Amino acid sequence: MSEKRNELFNLTQRAQKMELINEEIALDIYIEIFENYTPKISKTYESAIRLLEKRGRFPEALDICERAIKLINEDQVSGILSKFETIRERLLKKMGPETVAEKPKQKKPIKLIIGLILVVAVAIAVCELSRPYDDLDVNLDGKESLPGGSALSGNNDAETNDPEFPITESMIAVAVAETLKNHDAVDVAITPQDNTIGIGILVSPGTDVKRSQALAEITLKALGGAASATYKELDTPNGDNLGGLYDYYELVISVGTGSEEDEIVAKGTKNKTSTAIYWH
Known part of the structure; x- marks a missing residue:
């Protein structure tokens, strides 16, 4: 090539x-x-x-x-x-x-820094998923209207601060690799934005809701475990506990098999004070 x-x-x-x-x-x-x-x-x-x-x-x-x-x-x-x-x-x-009748206007050239993943976001996160591309879409615009809580963040001012425990590329790599060990997990995207983490998982056809939710929890526990190995202050995941990382981050989760709305199998959110994911 x-x-x-x-x-x-x-x-x-x-x-x-x-x-x-x-x-x-x-x-x-x-x-x-x-x-x-x-x-x-x-x-x-x-x-x-x-x-x-x-x-x-x-x-x-x-x-x-x-x-x-x-x-x-x-x-x-x-x-x-x-x-x-x-x-x-x-x-x-x-x-x-x-x-x-007018000739379409060309957008001025935009050079995107290819390594940009940590985004200085506008307000984070409506969990209403707009039509995804080939796979899934976790749309993180408009945090205040997230289901599962009147506002996902209790302190809006805190959202502008850097995360207390930053998520690294190596942590993400560990979580992605752990999820992809499962035969029904096709692809995974994990992107932190300020104090929110977007999780997108593409699963194979026939994967049901419970299994989709389980794969999301596998991803989150792997990420939480990798974070706790780096930051000793964080509790490690165990049992139903996803780990201490999620006391500092809010979650927007999407799991599905393809691009259409009816192909999205599971959507979830979690705020910092919740003990479990709100599936909807």
Whole structure:
């Protein structure tokens, strides 16, 4: 694989996984992809169009749609032409007659730092999952309306402070590896944002609610165990106790088998003062 193709592959994988955690970051990555590369997978075009359309950025979405149609006609992308033609018609209708005549405006170049995972978030976390990409979406925007508590955080001012026990990449790697030992766990994304942790787990078809919840708890105990090994002040997980780490972090969890809302099997939240996950 050439260096450029390898970069495109890594960016695409990162964009897909970031949709599990934060759609705004994922969209920035997609925009970087289309500014610098020509993706050969139609799903990349569909994902970027969907995220742009959802935010009312119809000219940008139309521009990517037109690129997909052109490349499919040239046999450079193996997609369904009629699907993108339908998307184009929908976007044109949403833009209205005045906007349709205008040439879609290009977004100014955005260089995303590829290593950015710890995000200085806006308000963290509605657990209402918007339509995910290929896999899952844990949307962490709008913390105050999280189910399972009137406000997930009892002290809003504390949310702007750095976490007392920061989560490291090595802790995340331990938790991901432990979860993926299970044959029905396909992929895992763990992203801390301020004092909240987003957990996204892709599971194999046929995985039921209880098993999905169990896989989430496996992930959380592994992460809590890795944290307690680093920070001696934290209790280690045991029994039903997920570990002392979650006295300092709030949780937003999504487990599912695919991209549609009805493919999301389990959604959960937990605030710092709760002793258990609120599944809903």
